[in-house]
Amino acid sequence: MARYAEHQALALPVRRPGVPIHRWLYAEMRAAILNGRLAGGQRLPPTRDLAHQFGIARGTAVAVFEQLVAEGYVTAAAGRGTHVASSLPDDLFAAAIPRAKLLKTSGHPIGLSDRARPLTRSPFPLTGPTTAGGAFRAGQPDLMAFPVTLWSRIGNRIGRRSQRLLLGAGDVAGYLPLREAIAAYLGTSRGIRCSAEQIVLVASVQQGLDLCVRLLVNPNESVWMEDPGYPAARSVLEAADAKTIYVPVDAEGIDVAAGRRSAPSAKFAYITPGRQYPLGVTLSLKRRLELLRWAEQSGAVIFEDDYDSEFRFSGPPLAALKSLDSIDRVVYAGTFSKLLFPAIRLACLVLPVRLIDPFIAALSLTTRHMPTWNQAILSDFIAEGHFSRHLRRMRTLYSERAEALQEAARTHWSDFLVMSRIESGLDTAVLLRPRIDDRAAAAAAARANIELRPLSGHSQRRPRLRGFVVGFAAVDSRSIFDGASRFAQILKEQVSISKAHRPVSRH
Amino acid sequence: MARYAEHQALALPVRRPGVPIHRWLYAEMRAAILNGRLAGGQRLPPTRDLAHQFGIARGTAVAVFEQLVAEGYVTAAAGRGTHVASSLPDDLFAAAIPRAKLLKTSGHPIGLSDRARPLTRSPFPLTGPTTAGGAFRAGQPDLMAFPVTLWSRIGNRIGRRSQRLLLGAGDVAGYLPLREAIAAYLGTSRGIRCSAEQIVLVASVQQGLDLCVRLLVNPNESVWMEDPGYPAARSVLEAADAKTIYVPVDAEGIDVAAGRRSAPSAKFAYITPGRQYPLGVTLSLKRRLELLRWAEQSGAVIFEDDYDSEFRFSGPPLAALKSLDSIDRVVYAGTFSKLLFPAIRLACLVLPVRLIDPFIAALSLTTRHMPTWNQAILSDFIAEGHFSRHLRRMRTLYSERAEALQEAARTHWSDFLVMSRIESGLDTAVLLRPRIDDRAAAAAAARANIELRPLSGHSQRRPRLRGFVVGFAAVDSRSIFDGASRFAQILKEQVSISKAHRPVSRH
Secondary structure (H helix, E strand, O other): OOOOOOOOOOOOOOOOOOOOHHHHHHHHHHHHHHOOOOOOOOEOOOHHHHHHHHOOOHHHHHHHHHHHHHOOOEEEEOOOEEEEOOOOOHHHHHHHOOHHHHHHOOOOOOOOOOOHHHHOOOOOOOOOOOOOOOOOOOOOOOOOOOOHHHHHHHHHHHHHHOOHHHHOOOOOOOOHHHHHHHHHHHHHHHOOOOOHHHEEEEOOHHHHHHHHHHHHOOOOOEEEEEEOOOHHHHHHHHHOOOEEEEEEEEOOEEOHHHHHHHOOOOOEEEEOOOOOOOOOOOOOHHHHHHHHHHHHHHOOEEEEEOOOOOOEOOOOOOOOHHHHOOOOOEEEEEEHHHHOOHHHOOEEEEOOHHHHHHHHHHHHHHOOOOOHHHHHHHHHHHHOOHHHHHHHHHHHHHHHHHHHHHHHHHHHOOOOEEEOOOOEOOEEEEEEOOOOOHHHHHHHHHHOOOOOEEHHHHOOOOOOOOEEEEEOOOOOHHHHHHHHHHHHHHHHHHHHHHHHHHHHHHO | OOOOOOOOOOOOOOOOOOOOHHHHHHHHHHHHHHOOOOOOOOEOOOHHHHHHHHOOOHHHHHHHHHHHHHOOOEEEEOOOEEEEOOOOOHHHHHHHOOHHHHHHOOOOOOOOOOOHHHHOOOOOOOOOOOOOOOOOOOOOOOOOOOOHHHHHHHHHHHHHHOOHHHHOOOOOOOOHHHHHHHHHHHHHHHOOOOOHHHEEEEOOHHHHHHHHHHHHOOOOOEEEEEEOOOHHHHHHHHHOOOEEEEEEEEOOEEOHHHHHHHOOOOOEEEEOOOOOOOOOOOOOHHHHHHHHHHHHHHOOEEEEEOOOOOOEOOOOOOOOHHHHOOOOOEEEEEEHHHHOOHHHOOEEEEOOHHHHHHHHHHHHHHOOOOOHHHHHHHHHHHHOOHHHHHHHHHHHHHHHHHHHHHHHHHHHOOOOEEEOOOOEOOEEEEEEOOOOOHHHHHHHHHHOOOOOEEHHHHOOOOOOOOEEEEEOOOOOHHHHHHHHHHHHHHHHHHHHHHHHHHHHHHO
């Protein structure tokens, strides 16, 4: 039996200030075993000696030894002392490669799947913004106008009510009082007659779309997608191995007849009837009925992304496509991230009756349910009337900002951009007059802290649409005018650059 | 041009009390058009007459007409009056089928995809429990012991600080101060050296697993799964079209050599090293190193589900497999739903460096990020020391309950069930001695309000394991003894039933 390690062999690096003794001793002994300074089979000193050597409590040394035994680094047997485990394989040494070094070299390569390509093609920024708004952030409500103190007060009250059951696993479909409040709201505001049973809370419209397409579409089956359309939806459809069929959009919305010609037996259609994204047109009643008739004949399910049409400025919101859905084949999706604030991460679906059980089972498997606390706050926020009040206030505020943007556009953009009348929403599309690259212009604008989404990334048709999605809801009027003036200057420069280059290419 | 409708033709059903006038008028006129009582092309009375007829404000009538025009039900032209739209297709009538009737007939059938089968095979209950605990709910921490008032007070403070940026879209990976706090915690508690950049917050371990397998595994590629193992993980793997390879578990955990024989080139392995689910064994150091060596050679990624091993009763938690991962191929997953309370819906992953960007992009596309508010509360909860304090208290509480369960098992179950020493966790597995059906016994127990998960549903090997997963963390000692005694009685009855049936089958 080996004599236990000499004091020299057990010399451990000095403990840094602030590191607790037991952590230091555990980490250093483990490291010494892993890098071979303490060899397999080697006997360790008795805890009494160790405690004496390092001036620590014996109990600490005992606890560390027990931990090393439990983890298999050290073996202990009554009357035989403790030893470094002799069965440690040779490649333990490999484990000693410092992680810091690995981080520098970005680690070993990891092979991705084929569907990782669409699945990682996300148009969303990966880090949060550093400002609450600014010209011309799209798709965002005004954060300054949200009654955050009221919101947190409701949260505090829920905590004081101390409903322990709210801490446990909740209904997968969502907190029932919230679903009831949403069903009532959708009846009034969107003309949808539905019961709380059909409502399911998800984190985002995208999450709802992801689960629906996985549940409904087999690999290589066709799905309709608007062109131009929402790139994030396209990525989700393709990540589920669906075959995307681009159906053109005109002044009445998606051209259903064209869709029927391209892919009559598609299984699924992603549509934005309330305010087509990005063009902003409303799907006409005629087209709505054509679409529903097609769904009835083909057996397709229609996914209605109703992302922001609650904010209509010239009257109450238009009824949703779902309100006409007598064949129960439309999934309606709305999002509180745009109605209230993005960080809430709550969207709601109204599901066809036949889809409720499969959807809830799939949600339960892949996510379980949305956090209950947020849902309970939102539920009270709606029930106490704060929600309608907030929407009314925001409709007025956004309407004023839409006016400001239209005035600013008339003043500064008429040479460069075509803007239609803004009827609703948080943003609008403008089309470029001069033949310049919208991505280059958006990049130049970004360097001047002006946010714009280029339209060309939204369309498949040739020639591609060129223009921008321009947000106004989260931008105060001063910033709208200032941003419009500065962006006009940038467009002017882009036109000059473009002209300077064009003659060369004609030679 | 048609004279406008007679008063009789425009007779609308009486307004129910409480329904606002504009909603009533809009809904009834729309219904009259949809069901053909107002025919296409028919002229509508002037708003003035309508207002007079029904005794309502003219402005209300005008607003309703404008809404119907915007939605395409009615056309209006200056000097020509308003008419029911004549281009309404015949099948508008179809839209009038009452939804209530549809609900009764469960709607039209909807065809599901092939992968809908595993995707809807969820072992989780779809509605929340009606009690905060009880014998022998598994996988749940004690809800009564959670400092819910403190939690909501922190939330209220965050609201008062009024950080508007917390309302906007956040970092997709998670709230940075929280990720920093988690990185520090995992270093101390689980031996994982990682930076906040590697940490990503997700809603559940299942969500992390779903995205990882979709990113890493192509359809029909092999993945390792423990047998017995966690059924929910298996469903997620199969919903991503992976080919599940069952690798047996013995007293040292997953049998890596057996896995190498069955599927040496598998792309992915789902493992529970800290406390194997459901058997409870800890993966030995030797096996850990074998597993990492295999991953290095095959290029596989290992998913370490570390769902509850923080609660170790005989010393500090054992270090995670990830702490040995010098080749950076292990995804570590832990969950606050078990450490704190299920409704929080927050889990964390430590990702290999090479997987960070693809994972965050996929999360951003399919979900965006976790709600910020919860994350900010948890971040302060950890930073202020409440988290460690709570875990310490829970370790003591659960340890006492584990003792109680072991004593109750000795007293009541020794004829029927074999229970190993409980070292850690929120639940434990017991094996049946008599040859009875564990599902039938669990169903009988459920009728007596005793919750148990039958083991046979967790295993693929023949003969199937028979026994139960028995939770103790959310069950007070009295309920443990009472439940154990009552369940012993149920088992006794099941044995009698089984004996009564057996001779018959031998004839």
